[in-house]
Amino acid sequence: MRPDSPDEALAVVRKPLAHDSARLHVKGAATYIDDIREPAGTLHVAPGLSPVARGRILSVDLSAVREAHGVVAVLSAADIPGKNDVAPAYGDDPLFAVDEVIFHGQVVFAVVAETRDAARRAARLAKIDVEAVEPAVDFDAAIARGVTVLPDYEFGRGDAAQAVRASPKRLSGRFEIGGQEHFYLEGQVALAIPGEAGDLLVHSSTQDPTEVQHVVARVLGCPDSHITVETRRMGGGFGGKESQANQTAALAALAARVTGRPCKLRLDRDDDFIITGKRHEFRADWSVGFDEKGVVSAYDVQLDARCGCSADLSTGVVDRAMFHAANSYYLQDVAIRSRRLRTDTVSNTAFRGFGGPQGMLAIERVMDAIAHETGRDPLDVRKANLYAPGRDLTPYGMKVEETDTLPALIDSLEATSDYRARRAAIAAHNEGHPVIRRGIALTPVQFGISFTLVHMNQAGALVHVYQDGSIHLNHGGTEMGQGLFIKVAQVVAEEFGVPIDWVRITPTNTAKVPNTSPTAASSGSDLNGMAARIAASAIRERMAQVAAQMWGLPVDGVTFREGRVFGGNESISFRDLARRARESRVQLSEAGFYKTPRLDWDRATKTGRPFLYFAYGAACSEVAVDTMTGEMRVTRVDILHDVGRSLNPAIDIGQIEGGFVQGMGWLTTEELVFDAKGRLRTHAPSTYKIPVASDVPDDFRVALFDNANREDTIYRSKAVGEPPLMLGISVFSAIVDALHGLAPGRQVPLDAPATPERILFAAEALRG
């Protein structure tokens, strides 16, 4: 490929173009899977759920289900031609429960009926008799039982426990971190359409069409090549449609295979909450050693994760929590230990940040604790501990090369947010106001970019130029609202020097680009943008040669811009050159392939480099807390975030704002409540509260930090999907700050999420 043009020469990349579907969205004309016109004879599937969390299945009486109005088939494990397994890796997530149930709401059977209403009604007629066993629901029960879903893992440096003991000052504590429901607005859905000779087309709302293809083939006992999975768009994903789309797709596919008719499953919202996994709850038991200035000399943390009933993606999720347990801080002697606890609850899964936010929140909590103990400003403690030349080794041994970015970014935000003056004003306010207390916090984010499973860092793209000059773009990435498709289209339009609307964006499809990785780990643009550019560049080179030959010029003198191709004093329209190329028997199609360089992390030896680079950001949040009720309002937020050189600043700002608000929700109003019997009590928007418009402060200032990626990424941009979620930690810290003023010097006993109830009881404890 050619080197990047200077920014001022770029015509499409770096422009704040609207989301490619924006006009369709606002007209209600964007097609989601449930909007696809159903083929004649389409049947509808509804799952039948376990009434208890754990126990041996004594009997499943489905006779009333079979006889119900409109029912065509009832499916259970006996109907599976292949393997009863929809797990991404470890073979421990059955499509249907057999012999035993392992969480409340586990799918035991499925009904296929003429209408969705008939299927749902019939599903409730089952008589499932389970010999119930007391479930292990919370951390203590899981630890007492001593069962994990995967082996324990740890890394570190030096003897952290000894170093903590030898430190001039020490603190220790326990901190619990709640989970989070994705609440993608479009629930899980799949439509399976049988073709000839065992072919099956599955429309799946998934971040990982390749995995859905592979899992459906596994369940049906056929080769992957018989299954095609297509995903035009999701109505939100956030990690919740990475492995969790498998079961819905497999149920629709199995129903189609058994009945020979098109079959659709769209989960009811409550079922979606109950059946699919969520962000992992964590418990951190930590101890830290530091000096009078708050500089950490040793950190020892046990990160226990509540994984639920199976392994799912918990290897990577908990590893990423460990990788981010230091956030942006140098920890000289350090031990990061983890346990992946099994509980009799739904299996927890990927969620924006993939464990990183939990590890990061724990160390930020510790930074506040150190500040309160030393009496220093929490921002000064944070700054004193940042990575710096010579203090640049992470707990997992990777050297942080870009140590200058975050200090500069924090200094800039400290100034633009007017942090110091506002802190003084808040202190003055709190003097005279015992009930309504205000607080402020400025917290940093340093997030590692790349899949930590090295082989997943690959992507493919397929680009065609047609004889009329129009361009077909396909790649393995999926669109869930994050703007991946427009970004990749911008890259391709730039390569060909054509307007953006000449590039036709097409649905992700396993028949076009195979063996892809999920659109996850914030890697979508980095991987697919590069693969698409490689494909487009190859076609461009061939077209340039046609032009060069035609004009008798050297090929490097041929340029593409404004829909035309130039060389010497000659020029030709892109369209005419495409036609000429075809007539010259030049291939106008290319499959691009990209793999991320410099990655060699070895989990077994705990050596190597898991990340290509880090994305940085910081947020300053101010809150007001009512210490008589625990109610809380966020009154101002300032954000400065590093996206490298942005491919599309409008899309990137959208990711930053949306990520921050989602992180704020995770740490404030979003509370998952499981009862003692392992039943999720918050399974709909009436009981599970994600932020609404009024939760976002009117004073919300977001800016991009100008900082070209030092790695050779697509147009020197940086990944943006996940990192901004962790900017929401500033809200939690600001609440801690507000409460700390009630009893300066004492530790604030506040777990996450900081609901009004937790805030009030923390205030009571501090006053008491």
Add this chain to the structure above:
Amino acid sequence: MGEGMQNSRVAGRSAIRFRFRGREVELAAFAPRTTLLDWLRIDQGATGTKEGCAEGDCGACTIVLVRRRGGEVSFAPVNACILLLGQVDGAEIVTVEDLAEGTILHPVQEAMVEAHASQCGFCTPGIVMSLFALHESASVPPARDTIRDQLAGNLCRCTGYRPIVEAAERAGTRAGASPRWWGCDDAGGDLFVGRDEQFFAAPDSIETLAALLVKHPDATLVSGATDVGLWITKGLQDIRKIVWLGRVAGLDAVSDEDGSLKLGAGVTLADALPLLREIHPDLGEVMRRFGSVQVRASGTVGGNLANGSPIGDLAPCLIALGATLELRHGGVTRTLPLEDFFVAYRKQDRRAGEFVTSVTIPKLAASDQFRAYKVTKRLDEDISAVLAAFRFEVVDGRIGRARIAYGGMAGIPARARSAEGFILGARLEDEKSWRGGLTALALDFTPLDDQRASAAYRSLVARNLLKKALMEMRGAPALDLRIAAPRPLSQAASPS
């Protein structure tokens, strides 16, 4: 509002009549429990309107009902997922597909694109429709708080809302292409679709309603369907006999006399909001946070009270004010103090075939002090963990009569009679004299743990709210004790 139907009596109708896609539609055969959303998406293949939750909490299914009444055109954004199809009788249904004319977008749609206000796009049709209702109703550019109120019932998981609020500001009062929604008139007459075993009925007079209920005491009464809708979509109840109260002439009457406000059972929560705010700003704030614009456009005063939910917000407020409820059975009416209507969890003093006709709310006297507080996990569009309302007569700084009511503290909304007794004679200036009342709350209530809050939290908050009310009545500035002051009159959302 309150006019009722002035048409001369029209013979009964056996089909609902409404406008859709520019045409008049008559439907004489549909299952009574059919929701509007299922009719749109499944029967009509109109898939622009989305289902996000099927319980009226996410707003993805928001559509606008345009009604014409006495020359006035109203735009009511409602949740189609829990609205019964029969309830569109006499309205024009406007959905997201109706807004653009070819490639020319409605100003709200245009502004949504300009402001980068959609990401995954799934909530977008509902948001566009909520903002469309605001746009068509507003004569001045809406304030940001008004926009946020309008959006309280629309969840977006992607954007963080900032660009959506900006889009509403940009759209402002920007004129669109010529309006193509005219609304629809009610065709008048009693409506009865179906047969005796299975029907959707919508009588147009209180007499025919009373007679119908005597004949079918087992029929389900539906007002806004903001709760009954969930019995269908979530409970999968096969409700076969439905009597909708939305067309009963006079049931939405309002009268204001002798120091009392009388609200007909059919007055929507949206219409009640400004009337209750006139009684006290705290009541206005409770109502502003009650459900969402969509829920308040559909839900009614009578429905909220008759439903008997332990967490309904209206009941404790009105109990504290001393409201009385009027019910009717056949030709017989009776009244009772509102608190006596609630017997036990989900059990009310209402016999089969009887219906609520109105509630009468005594206004505050000069010597009365009133406070109401709604405490929730999330400020807007959330069901109360605790709702507390206090009406104290204060003479010379001493509490004379006291009425204290709570929601969320028991299986029913209830008065705190022990606390009322102990607070009598307390002096606002003397905090020690409050102690008896504060302590007595423990005698009044034994709240439960649930997903909204623990019993311990509810007890502590109940006590703190009484204390906070007394501190405010003593003269503490509201902003010293509240994180969000009641919204000034001019800024509150008031859909036309």
